[in-house]
Amino acid sequence: xxxxxxDETTFTARRLTVAVPGVREFQxxxxxxxxxxxxxxxxxxxxxxxxxxxxxxxxxxSAPYAAWFSVDQPSTQFGSLGNP
Numbered sequence: 389x390x391x392x393x394x395d396e397t398t399f400t401a402r403r404l405t406v407a408v409p410g411v412r413e414f415q416x417x418x419x420x421x422x423x424x425x426x427x428x429x430x431x432x433x434x435x436x437x438x439x440x441x442x443x444x445x446x447x448x449x450s451a452p453y454a455a456w457f458s459v460d461q462p463s464t465q466f467g468s469l470g471n472p
Contacts, residue, residue, distance in 0.1 A: 426450050 408414035426446065433443055 423451055 429446055430443070432438075433446065
């Protein structure tokens with residue numbers, strides 16, 4: 389029988405912390421500003437493995453304001469995988 393050992397890896401993550409006036413008020417404001425996601429259309433795109441550009445177009449068309457995408461650099465979180 390072999391014994392598995394655990395390794396610990398430490399990495400840096402960036403976090404943006406924003407003060408809010410109150411949890412419920414923030415929730416109401418957030419939900420009023422963010423449109424419902426078109427889950428059925430998203431599921432259809434996922435099912436047929438549509439190109440990412442189609443997902444971006446759907447989200448942009450569904451949002452009443454400009455759509456912004458934020459992407460983390462995976463290697464800052466998963467650098468230990470060796471594929472930055």
